[in-house]
Amino acid sequence: MILKHALKTAVAAGILAALFQNSDLAHIQYPVMGLIATMLTSVGDTVKAGWGRLGGSAVAGVFATLILSVFGSNPITGGIVLLLASLFCELLGWKALVSQVGVFSALIVGEPALGKEPGLYTIQRIWDNGIGVVVATAVTFFFWPERPRQMLQKHLSQILEHTDQCLQQIVQGGEIARTGLEQSIAAILQLAKASETLLERSLYGFLGRQLVQDNWSDLIARERRLRRHLLAMTRILREENQNPLLVLFTEELEQLAHRVSTNIAVINNLIQQQRSDRISKPEIPPLEQHLSTIMNRLDQMRQTGEIRNYPLHDVIHFYDFLSSLTRLIQELDQLAIQLQIQNHRTPPIRVSWKLSLHSIPIAQIKHYLKVAIALGLTLAIANFFHLEYGYYVALSLVVAMQPTLGKGIDAGKQRVLGTGIGALVAIALVNTLGSHPFTVALGVALTMLGCDYFGMASAGYKGGCFLVAIALMVHSSEPNSYIWGRFFETFLGILIAMLFSILLPPQTATAKINPGLHQTFNQLARLYEQIMEAYLTEQDAAIAIDPLIEQIRRGINTQTALQSESKVELIDGFRSAILQRRWNFMISYERTLFSSIFSLQHAIDQATSGGLKQLFLPELEDAKQQNILAIKAMAGALDSPPNSQLFTAMLIPLQSIEQKLEKSRSSGVTTTYEMSEVISFYAILSALREISENLAQMAKNWPERQPD
Template identity: 20%
Template structure:
């Protein structure tokens, strides 16, 4: 009974989260944008005008994605402009079939190639592709071309005005949604970390799950960063925005802290095997912090309901008492197990303090109590897209995945449209629509979307047949069409199969309002979808395929470069001390983003045919190695940022320099500046750490027996942590070039 209640509670919670999501709010906005022009058109006897304005609003809507309002409106207006230009060109494509097909291919290629400028550009590009496909549907056939194009522009402006109005009615909606999502993902990350502490037999699966959560968390960080920082730089600073920026900063630090602890599982396994109680306490602490972050997420708008977590305090005290007991039971007052546990506890204390700081910020402290983030420095954290002409020229080559995708799409749409005409398909443009929705630069994603689109269409067709057999009421059809459209658009990012189901229902019910032979519509809808899905999959498989192994070499290069720059910033700060620079934080951000890109690339590689998964085990090994390397960097970074440290020693700089040399060697291999089969000439690499630092932390007899002052303990902890992390980083940096030499990137 309790399990059933939990399932029901979870289902209601998921449903509640869905209704609060930006996907649902955008779907409602789109529903309003599409229905009002048609209703007004019907009332005024100008239905064709209403439909054309609706088409304009639909073509503008793909660019309405989360981010700053300025970027959003700019995207909507550019999508509208592109849709108008393409619709104008499309109106004059009633030419000979032999001329039409190559012109169609060229246009598809050119419009698709715009996506070379990034994610928002790809959505603008989709609006252009969608407009080209709709030009074959004769939506505004009875209207003069210039009028229909202008009305499409009116539709785009109408949607932009609605988006601005929606933003000012619900200004906090996107911020609260993505902040809540970040809190929940951070909570999930901590929970998986807790599971990893105890799990020994199935760690590889948990690590994969951890990487997946980290990818989503990093992407959400980017979206939230754009919303928060762009809004501040564009419209000044408010108390609300300032607090949210500071909460976001705490969450970024929490991810770094979570990655920093623990790193070397072999050591923690050995320690906790003898002290299982300590393991349980650390795990309970991580779970308690995860639960508290969920509670914060659920009470973002009602922070006064938040209660301080007693479980976190209890776990911290239990761990502290256990460490003191361990210290009193051992003759060696500075044994490495005791130092490691003490450092782990410090990390967890920092994590608990971050949660307390978030709660404090939410409970409306006075403005003078809040330290603000410099707006000029904050702009450095935004990922800027280069929009110059040089980008177009540089990517105009078969080495570019977007160029190959655009070329592939152009060829496949020519084949699809030609097949539709040849076999007298009722609506050949439906094949084109399926192609532009399904086809993606990578084979794995295209195959997945093809399968989901086909299954969703079949499910939608079956449901539509059932509803048509039950009723022929056109009012019910109209209501179901609107509801289906809203649900479809709200599910596109969450569940593509469900979205395809409701899109099919929408199309069927719209046609049911226009023509009596509804079963024929359903039949051709299914047929066109199967043809389009099949062509999309075959196109990605046979035409200039962009296998992930061909691009992962560059992804690895960017990741290792980012890690090296981050390490150099850490070394620089450790040597100079002082204020943490914006360059340091930007280097950290880029390192995390690069790691997310590498993890995503590996996941895409696993979706490709087995014949193209070259050196998959080695790629996985190097991906995990980079993730562990970043965790170790985070551990070192977190310690030196949050503790007073002694001057960096010559030994530290000597080993750090060797680590950087190793990373540069790995970069040179990836850039093919060093032959992959070359032999490492430096024979002292294996011994550099021991010869520099010694095999263990050295303390004189006098130091071991002297009173344990806090200052002395801090110095010993610093020596232990820095020594262990350097040793770990050196070992991993030595392994990278060796692994890269074994991977076949051709």
């Protein structure tokens, strides 16, 4: 991926150099910056970055024109412009514009000559940056394009193939099948995440509208559900001995698995067809009807009492397996229907623009205030020492001043190292091959590949590519002084940013993780409570829990990112190791618990109304309360270990349910209920036990006390 991106960026830089290196364009460095800053792997990302670059320049230019007309050009003005323009963009939800607002504020005030006519300067910079943005977008679109729709189709096809393999392996059973099953499910997860990332960064522009029109967000949601159902089905393989009912129904399950394979092959052919080729609907018989053979035989075993010959534990696991299998087959049937609907062209989506105001968190306001103060002081330092390219110091500071100390340290480190690699590449090329479009392209490619080799992201290679391209295109007559001056000023800006990040009240990732964990565990308790309350009172909880589910998912992802940032904040190696171990443990169980609660929700979605659960209402209510207390105890256990007695008591209601269920089976009471109701109830019971066992295992494996 990086090789492809490096070659495309090099081609774009070469084209820009060929067009404008010897032209009359006064400030060629700005098209270079516009190109490097917006040249990303997908058209959607490039369009978004281009809009942010140009829009951010316009917003900052308007504020700069107003502020400079009142206060004149001085270091304080730069900080005021950055603060007001950034808050304005946050208020309107224009996230893509915020980074360019800071850069433009540093440029327009960092060089006093630019601040004399801010309005004219703004127009010129938008024009100059626009040249780079247009070249970047054109190359991204026409040269070796990413083709997100085809990639999403490929991922979906591969996920279906892995789903087929998983079902075959589950039916086979055995240790070898378990190993292959784990690999297949891991591959499905990896492909689903890749699809989510690809879709997210491809939604800008007309290609994005096509993906929305094809409803790929819903197709990716189906990919996640397929994996979740497969994962639930694997619970039957976790037993020490193979489930006897799974062995008994091997023939029927093999026939069903063969039918699934046939349908998946037809669906994959449907996926691979181009839209224009889809003239007739292929015959895809519903899979759900093939379950009837298994269900009819199982119901006959219930009526004759044969099912009582099998232990309750095995019956619960087999019924849970059938419930998950039913949901998997329903998902495949719905997927086939959805893809067939896409055969017909749908009306184009209307694009509408609507402004809305967004709240700005206090922490974000404090961050922009810190950056504004640091920018003003940095510009004052640059002016005092009469630095030739003092605005580069300010630019580097804006890049390295991040919401958390860890993120800032990482961004600063990458910027310095990336600029250093760019400096070495530029000196080598300008003193050997000279300055022309080919060396510009070669320098950009080598810088990107070098940064990738040392594990640097875009924050690193952008600084290096800026230096290489500008040194070769603009300062080729005196390259050495410019290159090392640029590197020194970048290093100085990063150093000042680190000092301000530490001296001004710092926001650290380390300080944010524990409150985030506490909040997410409490949200998990609330989610579990709402799902169980809706089940016990026969209400619909889907609408109420959707926002909560999104909050939990976002919280877990945020904590994972914060943990990564915290690794560069903690200097004490011993304390860092203990904290990282604790956070790994907590975040891992957050994900596990979230997945288990999801399984419970899906089992409840399949539940049919009836009187079976009424027999166990007191125990179910008790199990609900015990699990809520246990999850909340985890939220409070960040400061002290959880109470082990609480987790022992948590399993008692489920044991009572299983005892009553055994008596009901022996007396034949359960045979008076519909087969579908019994299966769904057993699936719910299995999901409840999984949640309780996960919580108990979490309490048992609790790591050592967190250091003070």
